[in-house]
Amino acid sequence: MDEKASGIILAIVALNKEQVSGGAPIFFARDKAEQERTANYLARIFDAMVHDLENGSYILVRH
Amino acid sequence: MLNYMPDYLIVILSGVLAGTVARTAMLRIDYRQYPGYPHGFLAHFLLGLIASALGAVAVPAIMKPDFAAVTFLALAAQQFREIRNMERRTLESLERSELVKRGLDYIEGIARTFEARNYLVMGASFATSLAVQFGGLITGVFVAGLALLACFHFMSGEVIGDICDVVPATLSFKGPVLMVDEIGIMNVGLQSMREKILKDGLAVKIKPKDGNARAAVHDIGQRSAMAFTAAVILGTKKDIDIPEFTPLARKNPDTGEVGLYVLPVEKDLKQLIAAVKLTPVLESARSKPLKAGPSIKAAKKKVE
Numbered sequence: 001m002d003e004k005a006s007g008i009i010l011a012i013v014a015l016n017k018e019q020v021s022g023g024a025p026i027f028f029a030r031d032k033a034e035q036e037r038t039a040n041y042l043a044r045i046f047d048a049m050v051h052d053l054e055n056g057s058y059i060l061v062r063h
Numbered sequence: 064m065l066n067y068m069p070d071y072l073i074v075i076l077s078g079v080l081a082g083t084v085a086r087t088a089m090l091r092i093d094y095r096q097y098p099g100y101p102h103g104f105l106a107h108f109l110l111g112l113i114a115s116a117l118g119a120v121a122v123p124a125i126m127k128p129d130f131a132a133v134t135f136l137a138l139a140a141q142q143f144r145e146i147r148n149m150e151r152r153t154l155e156s157l158e159r160s161e162l163v164k165r166g167l168d169y170i171e172g173i174a175r176t177f178e179a180r181n182y183l184v185m186g187a188s189f190a191t192s193l194a195v196q197f198g199g200l201i202t203g204v205f206v207a208g209l210a211l212l213a214c215f216h217f218m219s220g221e222v223i224g225d226i227c228d229v230v231p232a233t234l235s236f237k238g239p240v241l242m243v244d245e246i247g248i249m250n251v252g253l254q255s256m257r258e259k260i261l262k263d264g265l266a267v268k269i270k271p272k273d274g275n276a277r278a279a280v281h282d283i284g285q286r287s288a289m290a291f292t293a294a295v296i297l298g299t300k301k302d303i304d305i306p307e308f309t310p311l312a313r314k315n316p317d318t319g320e321v322g323l324y325v326l327p328v329e330k331d332l333k334q335l336i337a338a339v340k341l342t343p344v345l346e347s348a349r350s351k352p353l354k355a356g357p358s359i360k361a362a363k364k365k366v367e
Contacts, residue, residue: 040253049306050252052239058252063306 006062010046013039015056024059071123077195078122081207082115082188083108085214089180103153107177110146114139114181118188122196136185143181150174162301163294163310168284168347175346176218183214221349223269223289224340226276231332232268232322234261243322244268246315256307260326263300265335269312269321274353277319282348286312289323289342296338298328 009024013035020026027042029035039050039058048062090107117139124132151174158164187210195203223229232244236257241248243266251257269289271277279285290310294301301308310325323339 036254040255043253044304047304047306049249050256051250052252054238063309 009059009061010048011042011060013042013050013058013060019055020057071126073200074122074192074195075116075119077200077203077207078119078188078192079112079115081191081203081210082118082184083112084207085187085211086111086115086180086184088211089183089214089218110143110181111184114143114184115188118185119192121189122192126196139185140182143178146181147174147178150177162303163291163299164287165291166284166287168282168345169288169291171347172288172343172345180214180218183217187211187214220346221344222340223280223342223344226272226279226344228270228272229336229339230268230270231336232266234264234266234324236261241324243313243324246313246320246322248311248313248322248324251307253307260307263330264324264326265297265330265332266322266324267332267335267339269323269339271319271321275349275351278350278352279344279348280321281314281319282345285345285348286314286321286323288345288348289321289339290325292342293323293325293327293335293338296341297325297331297334300326300328 012020012024012026014020014026014028015032015035017028027038029038035058039060042048042060043050046060046062048060051059051061053059087108090104090111117136121133121136124130151170154165154170154173155167158170187207190210191203191207194206198206235242236251237247239250239252239257241251241257241260246268251260269280271280280289290312294310299308299310301310308326310323312321312323314321325335327335
């Protein structure tokens with residue numbers, strides 16, 4: 001677990017296309033429920049934590 | 064030569080016996096599950112035997128007098144430093160696969176304790192054989208008892224309960240941020256996790272009694288030691304893919320109070336308070352800023 005990189009954004013799950021761009025993989029969701037579900041799946045896959053930025057974007061970070 | 068050999072034999076044997084008993088008594092297996100490994104137990108038992116033999120032999124060596132033999136004690140100290148390294152290495156390699164980490168400070172503290180206990184054993188056996196040499200067996204038994212008591216006295220250090228008040232606290236969410244009373248812990252994004260945390264989570268607040276205590280709980284290692292103890296005693300629902308359930312301790316930067324959050328298997332608030340109170344105050348976390356009085360005043364004058 002220690003060997004994996006920590007503190008970087010692994011993925012972004014976003015509702016608004018205008019608000020995100022850049023290096024991390026971005027997954028767009030149609031609504032809040034889909035966003036929640038996608039974020040949950042990704043979090044379990046990456047062993048990561050989901051953080052809510054309260055602007056319609058979730059970021060996944062491993063600590 | 065045959066005349067005094069048995070005398071020394073009794074002196075040495077009684078010292079060795081007292082030392083070994085002391086070491087065994089100090090090798091408790093408690094909630095820390097350490098040294099819970101049978102081989103670790105054996106290794107420490109034997110090292111304790113060697114330490115007490117060294118302490119016991121010192122008396123006949125001085126009586127003889129063979130001062131060269133006494134210098135071997137210095138060699139022994141070198142040997143016991145190796146114990147500290149051994150313990151540190153073992154715990155550090157276990158730490159990597161630990162879900163809730165002890166923290167390096169706690170490991171260092173444990174390793175140092177193992178080293179120090181061998182010195183205590185050496186002292187106990189030295190005192191006992193000294194007493195047997197000059198006072199006979201009865202005095203020896205008396206001194207051995209005293210030495211054991213002294214060992215237990217030095218063994219038990221301060222715990223968090225001595226320097227802090229631990230009080231129940233409530234979990235809540237301010238937007239996505241998990242709060243323990245007024246202290247922000249972490250940002251939890253998923254709604255399902257938030258509901259789970261509110262339903263099953265527990266929290267306490269650790270209120271330092273004075274500035275020294277505040278400095279101790281300010282230490283990151285001390286805080287992870289508290290979280291570790293809580294997780295060991297109450298269990299934790301954390302798994303490798305659920306980092307949300309990691310027990311965390313964060314401080315209020317203004318007051319120095321620390322909020323601790325856990326997601327226990329057994330939801331028992333009293334048990335949690337007891338667990339936090341039971342956590343040892345780590346040597347590396349202990350500092351006494353309040354005792355800096357005279358020296359800081361002298362320095363302050365120069366500044367003015």
